[in-house]
Amino acid sequence: MKRLVIYSLLFCSLLSVTGCSDFLEKEPPLYITENDVYTDSERLEGAVTGLYLALKDPYFMGGKAAIVIDNIGDEMVNVSGNGYEALMSYEMSVGLTTQENSQTWQYAYLTINKVNTFLKNLEASKEYAGDKYNQYVAEAKFVRAMCYYYLHQIYTMPYKMGSSALSVPLRLNAESDITNNDLARSTSKEVLDQILADLSESDALPSGGNTYSLVTRATQGAAEMLKMRVYMVMEDWGNAIKAGEKVKGYKLLSNVTTVFRSPYISEEAIFSLPMSSTNHPDNQFALGYFYYDGTSIVLDKQSNIMSIPGYGLSEDARISGLTDGVILKKFIDGVTFDDWVPLFRYAETLLDLSECYYNNNEPGKARAALLEVRRRSVPASADPIDVANLSGDALKTAIYNEKRAEFVGEAIRPFDQRRRAETIVKQKGTVGELSVGPELKTNGYIWPIPQSERSQNKLITD
Numbered sequence: 001m002k003r004l005v006i007y008s009l010l011f012c013s014l015l016s017v018t019g020c021s022d023f024l025e026k027e028p029p030l031y032i033t034e035n036d037v038y039t040d041s042e043r044l045e046g047a048v049t050g051l052y053l054a055l056k057d058p059y060f061m062g063g064k065a066a067i068v069i070d071n072i073g074d075e076m077v078n079v080s081g082n083g084y085e086a087l088m089s090y091e092m093s094v095g096l097t098t099q100e101n102s103q104t105w106q107y108a109y110l111t112i113n114k115v116n117t118f119l120k121n122l123e124a125s126k127e128y129a130g131d132k133y134n135q136y137v138a139e140a141k142f143v144r145a146m147c148y149y150y151l152h153q154i155y156t157m158p159y160k161m162g163s164s165a166l167s168v169p170l171r172l173n174a175e176s177d178i179t180n181n182d183l184a185r186s187t188s189k190e191v192l193d194q195i196l197a198d199l200s201e202s203d204a205l206p207s208g209g210n211t212y213s214l215v216t217r218a219t220q221g222a223a224e225m226l227k228m229r230v231y232m233v234m235e236d237w238g239n240a241i242k243a244g245e246k247v248k249g250y251k252l253l254s255n256v257t258t259v260f261r262s263p264y265i266s267e268e269a270i271f272s273l274p275m276s277s278t279n280h281p282d283n284q285f286a287l288g289y290f291y292y293d294g295t296s297i298v299l300d301k302q303s304n305i306m307s308i309p310g311y312g313l314s315e316d317a318r319i320s321g322l323t324d325g326v327i328l329k330k331f332i333d334g335v336t337f338d339d340w341v342p343l344f345r346y347a348e349t350l351l352d353l354s355e356c357y358y359n360n361n362e363p364g365k366a367r368a369a370l371l372e373v374r375r376r377s378v379p380a381s382a383d384p385i386d387v388a389n390l391s392g393d394a395l396k397t398a399i400y401n402e403k404r405a406e407f408v409g410e411a412i413r414p415f416d417q418r419r420r421a422e423t424i425v426k427q428k429g430t431v432g433e434l435s436v437g438p439e440l441k442t443n444g445y446i447w448p449i450p451q452s453e454r455s456q457n458k459l460i461t462d
Helices: 002-012 017-025 034-038 041-055 064-072 099-124 126-155 188-198 212-216 220-233 237-245 256-260 287-291 317-322 346-359 363-377 392-406 413-419
Strands: 076-078 269-273 297-299 341-345 424-426 434-436
Touching (some): 034 099, 064 099, 064 297, 064 413, 099 126, 126 188, 126 413, 188 220, 346 363, 346 392
Antiparallel strands (some): 269 341, 424 434
């Protein structure tokens, strides 16, 4: 402030006495109060954008959290030997003080509190939002719903094993001090119900499209995709289908490789976290850092999806275009780390619908949705799997496998395994085999609430 006053005085020396007096009496333009943000339409728009910036923080879904989720699953091998590179997530040994545990929790709840604070302030100044008020509320609640979805899936036993399992604390009020630190864990059902409640206002969101804003901010399509994931966790196949069928205006690109290359905005992209030269994660946080050269995380070609007959085909565009030996080539920027992070794309809509149709006793629709994704990458002439004639368990297995093949490295497979309460087996059949099931709460299948939270919240229980 002192420097600003000095510069102001120097500037005023060039003005008349009256002009200088007027200048000094004005509040410096860089001094912005909270009231200024919420009573100015341009700054209010910036506050909304800030919620997405919090979601894509390098410690959260724009970087490290997405990496640790994939390390929980069975498609990759962590070869880093480095605890700072999600090794403990891979080894299923995350403890109370493990770095990625504390960081994921902290930055998820920081984002949640930013949303809560935004909603509180917006309500007090709603007239300044004008016609965009309902949209802003829906966008903020979408961001909060995303946070709680990821927290729920990391810290909660599978819903199918019991809807009353302890999940995470539901913090829905803006906090500026430690007064309300003590808050008990909600149940799995309570958290999922809150997510659905936050998404209930999604009609106020834009319908979607392939522009920068409609890919990088919440749309009806993105909200329906998140609803679909939640209903699938709850095994509510009917409502999951309703949500998935509302995802309109998108289609698969003809070449799957294009999805992961600049400009990243396409008819397949539903919601992505954008990166730029001035706003991206650094090394040991960015997706490109972990995948691009094979020194941190590599494909487990011996026992992952590519080891299954029909899913490691050289004719498969996902193999020829997005892998190189044991290196995943979806995220290739290991220098500037500008790869975008795709969180929802239309291929998932189709494959999730396929699974839901199967479980809803609609095998014809299940096969059609599955085949649409598979034919994009595997030509019929090279396909040993006769999808059109699959039924029963063979069809279910093909749906599961196709989703594995499509979403390697996109932080989806581990959550599918958890919602189905499957045992996670890594490096199967080798001396490094690791098998962890959901039977015990203490074997790394889910993470413990971190010590950083326990130290401040006396109501946390196991």
